[in-house]
Amino acid sequence: MSxxxxxxxxxxxxxxxxxxxSGHYAMRGLVASEWTKLRTVRSTMWTxxxxxxxxxxLGALATAETRAHWTASNQVGFDATRTSLIGVFFGxxxxxxxxxxxxxxxxxxxxxxxxxxxxPRRPRVLVxxxxxxxxxxLAVSEVVAFVAYxxxxxxxxxxxIHTTIGxxxxxxxxxxxxxYLCALGLFALGLAAIIRHTAGAIxxxxxxxxxxxxxxxxxxxxxxxxxxxxxxxxIGQSMLSLHPGxxxxxxxxxxxxxxxxxxxxxxxxxxxLVRRDA
Amino acid sequence: MIEGRGLTKxxxxxxxxxxxxxxxxxxxxxxxLGPNGSGKSTTMRMxxxxxxxxxxxxxxxxxxxxxLPWPLHEVGALLxxxxxxxxxxxxxxxxxxxxxxxxxxxxxxxxxxxxxLTSVAGQRVGKYSLGMGxxxxxxxxxxxxxxxxxxxxxxxxxxxxxxxxxxxxxxGLAREGRTVFVSSHLMSEMAxxxxxxxxxxxxxxxxQVSTEELISQSSQRFVRVRSPGxxxxxxxxxxxxxxxxxxxxxxxxxxxxxxxxxGELAARIPVTLHELSPQSASxxxxxxxxxxxxxxxxxxxxxxxxxxxxxxx
Ligand SMILES: Nc1ncnc2c1ncn2[C@@H]1O[C@H](COP(=O)(O)OP(=O)(O)OP(=O)(O)O)[C@@H](O)[C@H]1O
Ligand SMILES: [Mg+2]
Numbered sequence: 001m002s003x004x005x006x007x008x009x010x011x012x013x014x015x016x017x018x019x020x021x022s023g024h025y026a027m028r029g030l031v032a033s034e035w036t037k038l039r040t041v042r043s044t045m046w047t048x049x050x051x052x053x054x055x056x057x058l059g060a061l062a063t064a065e066t067r068a069h070w071t072a073s074n075q076v077g078f079d080a081t082r083t084s085l086i087g088v089f090f091g092x093x094x095x096x097x098x099x100x101x102x103x104x105x106x107x108x109x110x111x112x113x114x115x116x117x118x119x120p121r122r123p124r125v126l127v128x129x130x131x132x133x134x135x136x137x138l139a140v141s142e143v144v145a146f147v148a149y150x151x152x153x154x155x156x157x158x159x160x161i162h163t164t165i166g167x168x169x170x171x172x173x174x175x176x177x178x179x180y181l182c183a184l185g186l187f188a189l190g191l192a193a194i195i196r197h198t199a200g201a202i203x204x205x206x207x208x209x210x211x212x213x214x215x216x217x218x219x220x221x222x223x224x225x226x227x228x229x230x231x232x233x234x235i236g237q238s239m240l241s242l243h244p245g246x247x248x249x250x251x252x253x254x255x256x257x258x259x260x261x262x263x264x265x266x267x268x269x270x271x272x273l274v275r276r277d278a
Numbered sequence: 279m280i281e282g283r284g285l286t287k288x289x290x291x292x293x294x295x296x297x298x299x300x301x302x303x304x305x306x307x308x309x310x311l312g313p314n315g316s317g318k319s320t321t322m323r324m325x326x327x328x329x330x331x332x333x334x335x336x337x338x339x340x341x342x343x344x345x346l347p348w349p350l351h352e353v354g355a356l357l358x359x360x361x362x363x364x365x366x367x368x369x370x371x372x373x374x375x376x377x378x379x380x381x382x383x384x385x386x387x388x389x390x391x392x393x394x395l396t397s398v399a400g401q402r403v404g405k406y407s408l409g410m411g412x413x414x415x416x417x418x419x420x421x422x423x424x425x426x427x428x429x430x431x432x433x434x435x436x437x438x439x440x441x442x443x444x445x446x447x448x449x450g451l452a453r454e455g456r457t458v459f460v461s462s463h464l465m466s467e468m469a470x471x472x473x474x475x476x477x478x479x480x481x482x483x484x485x486q487v488s489t490e491e492l493i494s495q496s497s498q499r500f501v502r503v504r505s506p507g508x509x510x511x512x513x514x515x516x517x518x519x520x521x522x523x524x525x526x527x528x529x530x531x532x533x534x535x536x537x538x539x540x541g542e543l544a545a546r547i548p549v550t551l552h553e554l555s556p557q558s559a560s561x562x563x564x565x566x567x568x569x570x571x572x573x574x575x576x577x578x579x580x581x582x583x584x585x586x587x588x589x590x591x
Contacts, residue, residue, distance in 0.1 A: 024347045025379050033377040040370035041363060110361025111371075113328055114418060117355060118378040120327045120344045277329040 030119055030128035038102065038132055047098035048140050051091040051181075055144035056151065058087035063152035070160045080162045081173045084152020085240050088177045091144060092236070095137055095181045096205045099188030102133045103269075104198040116278045123270040126193055130186055130266060137185040142178035149174045169242040176239040176251055183255065184232060186262040193269025209233050232258055279304055279457055280325055280426060284334030287320050287481075294320045295481040297334070302459045302476070304425070307452045309472030309489070310461040313569050317481035318461040319357070322430050325459075326355055338426055350379035350422030356415040356429045364404030368395055368414050371403060372421060381422055389417040408435030416447070426457040433467060445471045465565035479569040492565075501537050501556050503530045507549030514543055529553065 038044050063084050066074065103126075106112040119125050149165070156162035163170045192201040213233055216224050228234050229247055235254035238244035244251060280302035287295040295317040302308045312318050323329040325336050327343030335342065338353055346352050362371050372386045390396045393413040398406070403414065412435050419427055429448070433441045448471055452458045462468050468475055469489060477484040477492075485492070505511050508530055512522050520534035532540060537556050544551050 021348050021351060021380065025349070029378045029380055033374045036370060036374040036377060037363075037366075040367065040374070041365045043365070105363060109363045110358060111363050113323075113326075113357055113361055114375060115378075116328060117326050117353070117357075118350050118375050120346070120349060277323070 025119060027124060027128060030124055031131055033118075034102075034125075034128045034132040038136065041105070043101050043105070044098060044136075047094045047101070048136075050094040051098075051140060052144055054094065055087040055091040055141075056148045058090055059084045059148035059152045060155060062086045063155040067156050067160045072159075075161060078161065079242050080153065080156055080160075081149065081167075081170050082241050084149050084156075085145060085173065085177050087148055088141075088145060088181060088240060089236070091141070092181055092184050092209065093206065095141065095185040096188035096209070097202055099133060099137070099185035100192040100198060100201040100205060102129055103189055103192035104196060104201050107196045108198055113278055122273040122278075126266065126270050126273060130189060133189055134182055134186050138178060138182040141181035142175065144181075145174050145177040163242075167242075172251060173240050173242055176255065177236075179255060180236050180239045180258065183258045183262050184236070187232065187258070187265050190262060190265025190267075190269045194265065194272055229254075230257070232261060279340070280336065280338055280428075280459060281340075282321070282325070282334070282336045285321065285324055285331050285336055286333035287317070287324060287329060288332050293481055295324070295331075295478075298478065298481065298483050299334075300476045300483060300486055302457055303474070304457040305452055305455050306473040307448050307458045307460060307471055309468035309475040310459060310478070311463065311465060311468055311475050311565060312461075312478040312484075313463055316463075316478050316569075318463075318478065319430050320481075321478075322355070322357060322428050322459075322461065325428060326353070326357065328357075348379050348422070350375065350381065350424065352422070352424050353426045353428070354419035354422060354424040355427070356412075356419045356432055358415075358430060360408075360411045360415075362403050362411065362414065365402055367400050368403055368406075368417070369399040371414065372418060375418055376421055379422055385421060385423070389420045392420060393417040409437060409440050412436055412440075416444070425455070427451055427459070429458075429460040431461055431463075433462070441467070477565070477568055484568050499556065500531045500533045501535070501540055502553060503532055503540060503544075503551065504528065504553035505530075505544065505549050505551050507547070510547055511544055511549050514547055515540065518543065531557075 063080075066078075066083060106115060115125060116122055149170075153162040153164070165171050165174065188201070188205045191204050192198075195201040195204060209232060213228070213231055216227050216231060218224075219227065225247055229238075229249050235249060235258050238248040238254045239251045244254075248254065249257060280300075282298055282300045285295055285298040286293070298317070298321060310318050310321070320329060324331050325338065325343065338346065343349065343353070366374075368390065369386060372389065373383065375381075376383065376386055387396070387399075390399045393416050395410065395413055395417065398410065403411065406414065412432065416429070416432065419429065429444075432444050432448075436444060445467075448458050448460055452473070460468075460471065472489055474486070474488050475492060476486045502525075503511065508524075508528070512524070512530055515522055515532055515535070518535065520532050522533075523531045525531055535543070537554050541551065541554055544554075
């Protein structure tokens with residue numbers, strides 16, 4: 001290996017930029033690249049598999065248990081739709097972890113430097129990540145929600161009560177739970193762009209979902225009750241229920257608020273990506 | 279072409295790079311030399327638009343990196359080895375980079391072939407040896423067939439065969455008219471590879487010279503003397519104002535008088551001479567001399583006794 005050929009062509013002249021390339025590197029390429037990144041690491045498969053197994057499995061378990069121990073008194077306040085969607089509350093952690101990893105794994109491994117060298121306009125990279133991860137998260141979450149719903153309702157055979165997708169609010173709750181997971185995942189992605197460390201971003205994400213509600217419930221109830229409905233987890237409860245509590249945001253306004261949180265985290269992440277050294 | 283103008287970078291109160299101005303021209307290999315912590319990697323990150331300079335600016339082909347329309351087609355870089363997701367295969371890593379800049383899939387296979395990783399391209403990078411990781415980094419740098427290339431310590435972790443391969447690669451790239459900027463803290467390696475060197479110490483430019491010039495300009499010329507009466511000769515030389523160092527092999531290195539003057543002095547004492555040979559400093563020594571005052575981290579390895587008795591060891 002004495003002579004290393006790197007390029008066919010005449011020596012002595014600097015290679016020009018290929019004439020076929022005009023304009024600028026484009027979003028299409030960045031999205032394709034993010035899709036390649038997402039499907040070529042194992043953590044994607046694991047987190048999605050866990051989301052599917054928990055989302056569908058726990059819903060099936062909960063509805064089967066309810067049916068097995070059914071008594072007439074169960075009927076009071078029973079929400080068949082929500083019971084079948086119980087797994088979504090566990091799926092939110094695995095989807096969130098995937099959202100974090102999409103960003104933080106690049107920092108953890110140093111790939112981020114190659115990424116930003118290839119695409120120095122950093123907010124575009126974040127947009128491409130959000131688009132690809134958001135689409136995958138939404139598709140998987142909706143499949144999980146609908147499968148869990150139909151499976152759960154079929155397990156709630158008579159005398160237990162069940163709903164059909166045509167029942168008032170049922171479609172909204174099922175489709176909404178997929179939307180909830182997707183928006184929450186994007187929020188986690190934004191957090192990771194801000195925090196950049198996997199462990200830190202996952203801690204923050206889980207803290208917001210689990211610890212924040214505990215802190216709020218410890219506040220004097222006059223204050224706590226007003227704050228509670230702003231919490232992402234509380235918005236999720238409302239979106240998944242057929243009859244949200246009167247102090248909660250209604251499902252769609254709640255969802256918009258959640259999207260606002262995700263957007264705020266992503267915008268803050270984008271600003272920090274530009275400001276900080278890679 | 280890379281042009282750095284007054285580049286300054288601070289990390290907190292620490293000045294990593296200070297007012298650095300340099301040019302890296304096409305068609306030659308430009309070495310970037312400095313002791314550990316002198317700011318080479320920081321400078322390269324600023325060229326690549328990864329770290330923002332606090333002052334000054336740097337352009338590639340006349341533009342700030344951020345404004346390059348197709349970055350990978352103009353610039354390729356190996357920054358740190360192993361800055362790659364360990365769970366991804368080499369082919370997947372290169373392909374995801376290629377996609378960002380509309381690089382054809384067959385180019386991925388081409389660069390894998392160039393660096394000799396074709397047979398392991400489907401393996402997870404985490405299983406790669408240090409040298410294989412380095413080769414993958416080089417493949418990534420070549421991906422867009424760029425006219426400007428940066429390599430940060432490319433021979434780290436490579437065996438002698440690999441080092442020779444990198445050397446030939448760099449020279450070949452420069453011969454094709456590309457701009458090649460390669461950092462190292464080993465002058466000896468650069469002497470074999472670089473046509474020109476940019477030398478920094480503590481983040482400041484010490485010199486930008488051709489490699490030849492650096493060797494010939496070195497003030498570190500001395501005469502090696504061997505003699506059975508070395509002690510008497512040393513005393514006489516020192517009385518005349520020469521600087522002497524007794525080497526471990528029993529010879530005496532003399533700075534100041536030239537070989538003729540030393541020979542005549544020996545004849546007057548008289549002592550027999552077994553060797554009287556003028557030496558020019560190696561590049562490594564020239565480099566050490568230049569950066570002497572700007573070494574960031576001194577390793578104190580000389581035993582106290584040897585230091586105290588440098589004249590009579
Ligand atoms: N991200 C950072 N944060 C804080 N300090 C930094 C950072 N990067 C570099 N430094 C400091 O800046 C100085 C220059 O570091 P740099 O890595 O550029 O040196 P180098 O010449 O590449 O050294 P080496 O030969 O060891 O690779 C060092 O003192 C280092 O500690
Ligand atoms: Mg370095």
